[in-house]
Amino acid sequence: MREFSHQSWPKSKAEASRRQKETASQIRLLPLDEEPHLITAVETVYGNGSDVLYACAVTMSFPELEEVERVFAEGPPGFPYVPGFLYFREGAVISQALSNLKETPQLVIVHGHGTAHPRRCGLASHIGVVLDIPTIGCCRRLLTGHHRELPPTKGANQPIMLATRQVGVAYRSKENVKPIYISPGHRCDLPDAVSIVQRCLRGFRQPEPLRLAHLLANKLKQRSEKKIRVKPELAEETA
DNA sequence: GCGACAG
DNA sequence: ATCTTGTCGC
Structure with a gap:
């Protein structure tokens, strides 16, 4: 896939915020221009202790x-964890994975928000603009905005409202399980984002590519961390 | 000023 | 995100 164009990482929240506003102006929320045949999901997990x-x-x-x-x-985070600035923390390692x-x-599909973001430029949107690819944000928790309560039934959904704008959908992907939060990232609109995620469900809370x-x-x-775990009460015998 | 706050 | 065992429910 397309090579990641290296960027400098911001040194402050103010600078990061400015970058997000610039990037937000480049987001295009349009219907997908083709029915996807290949869908990729990308997810990042954090190392224990080590900053990886x-x-x-x-x-x-x-x-x-x-x-x-x-x-x-795998690689070091590019920014501390600050809610609303995930792109600057995870963007480099995500781009590196996609480039492989x-x-x-x-x-x-990116594990994070798209336009359901204070400056309407969440991780999924930022990745989409930088790499010029269609993206959807799919998240387990809300960062900003509000929605009405959902019935417990699978398929129930409510718009995520940010001020007076709808920025995404809270979607009950499985009965009696907390909803997931779907928002378009880039080169995709909200109806297509919801439709695609729906069609990626296979009985679990998360869409299958993201789950995998x-x-x-x-x-x-x-x-990578090659953990060696020994039950505390057995440590003496083992040692 | 206070609360909320993706991973 | 993670620390954490068993347990309740489909």
């Missing part, structure tokens, strides 16, 4: 949802 991020990107056929490719990357893909997908990316990113992390 582990990213995994998984490509699946669509709508069959069979895995076709998995790639990884042999085949370019027609759409990328999460599992594999954690597998990479555990292999």
Whole structure:
């Protein structure tokens, strides 16, 4: 996939905020220009103690949802964790993982928000603009905005409102389970974002590509950190 | 000033 | 995100 164009990372929240406003002006929320055949999901997990991020990107056929490719990357965060500024923390390692893909997908689902963001430029939107690819943000928790309560039934949904604008959808992807939060990132609109995520569900809370990316990113992390765990009460005997 | 706050 | 065992429910 397209090579990541290196950027400098901001040194302050003010600078980061300014970058987001500039980037937001480049976001295009239009219907997908083609039915995707390949969908990639990318997810990052955090190392224990060590300051390392582990990213995994998984490509699946669509709508069959069979895995076709998995790639990884790891590296240091580019920014401290500050709610609203995830791109500057995870963007580099995510871009690196995506650049390892042999085949370019027609759409990328990012674990994070798209336009459901204080400056309407969440992780998914920023990744989409920088790499010029269609993206969707799919998140487990709300960062900003509000929505009415959802019935417990699968498929229930409510608009996520930011001031008077709808920036996404709270969607009950599984009965009696907390909703997921869907918002378009770039080169995709809200109806298409919701439709695609719906069609990626396979009985779990998270859409299948994201669920798999999460599992594999954690597998990479555990292999990389080679943890040796011993039950405390058995430590003496073992030692 | 206070609360809220993706990973 | 993570620290954390068993447990309740589909």
